[in-house]
Amino acid sequence: MxxxxxxxxxxxxxxxxxxxxxxxxxxxxxxxxxxxxxxxxxxxxxxxxxxxxxxxxxxxxxxxxxxCTEDQWIQKLFGEDGILTMESALFMYGYLKDRPYKWSIAINKNTSKSRFNIDYPIVEPFYTEPEVLEIGVTETDFAGAKMKIYTKERLICDVLKYQEKMDREDFKKGVWGYIMDEKKDVVKLMEYAKERKVLKKVQNMVGVWL
CATH class of the missing domain: 1.10.10 (Arc Repressor Mutant, subunit A)
Structure with missing residues (x-):
């Protein structure tokens, strides 16, 4: 036919x-x-x-x-289960003035690694244990929708924990941005520091300024 x-x-x-x-x-x-x-x-x-x-x-x-903007693609690809962290979260909180060239996304370590085999936008996954992933999570307005992001206190603990993975200047600006933040919660910071096993580092590097 x-x-x-x-x-x-x-x-x-x-x-x-x-x-x-x-x-x-x-x-x-x-x-x-x-x-x-x-x-x-x-x-x-x-x-x-x-x-x-x-x-x-x-x-x-x-x-x-x-x-689509980079923000929109990040929201579409990782908005359901990804969490903004490290430099990306520091930028969102205003601790870094310049947008990082890559997106730092915390994700369940059991998620498929193929999700990050993309050429654009540039994404750096932080594979995290499920029981640790959701500690200190909040939401922020992002690309016309909502996106998960770590609270300032959880974020700074992770920044200290993974200091060696960061650019030296970004690290200093990020930590100093938190120290100068009038809305920081020092009690919460110490709680997360214990959970993230960076209490001594927080006390030595941040505590003297608080």
Whole structure:
């Protein structure tokens, strides 16, 4: 039986369906959602090769990749279970003036490592034990939505704990920013310092200024 549509017409129809789905989902669509439209995986690969679709990461695609800001992509990719930490959180709290070139995201250590196989934005995962991950978590307004972030006190404890992973100047600015913060909670800081096993470091490096 002869098809009602030519190959090019069918291709255009499928692309319009995918684009509508991407728009509806706010810029990101899963492979399974594309296949649910009747587009098989080989066709998806062809669309990527031809430049109609862009692979954001394994199993996720977009047709509007460069129309999203970095913040929006971070929120879309990691907003459900990721937590802003280290330099990213220091920047959000105003302790660092310059936006870091990479995004520091705390994540459950059991999450798939392939989630971070992305070229843009640049993300540094901090794989964390589940029982430690949710200690000192709050939320902040981020890219028009909400994103988890560590409280200032939990953050500074982690900054001290992972000092060797940080740029020296960022470390100093971050710690000093907290010391000068009139809204800091010293009692909470000491509580988190015990839990994060950095009590002596907090007392020696921060305590003298409090």
């Amino acid at each position: 002869e098809s009602l549509f030519s190959r090019d017409e069918k291709k255009q129809y499928q692309l319009e369906q995918i684009n509508d789905l991407v728009e509806k989902n706010g810029g990101l669509v899963r492979t399974s959602e594309i296949e649910a439209l009747g587009v098989d995986y080989r066709r998806v690969l062809h669309f990527v090769e031809e430049g109609y679709l862009i692979r954001v990461k394994s199993g996720y695609y977009t047709t509007k990749y460069f129309e």
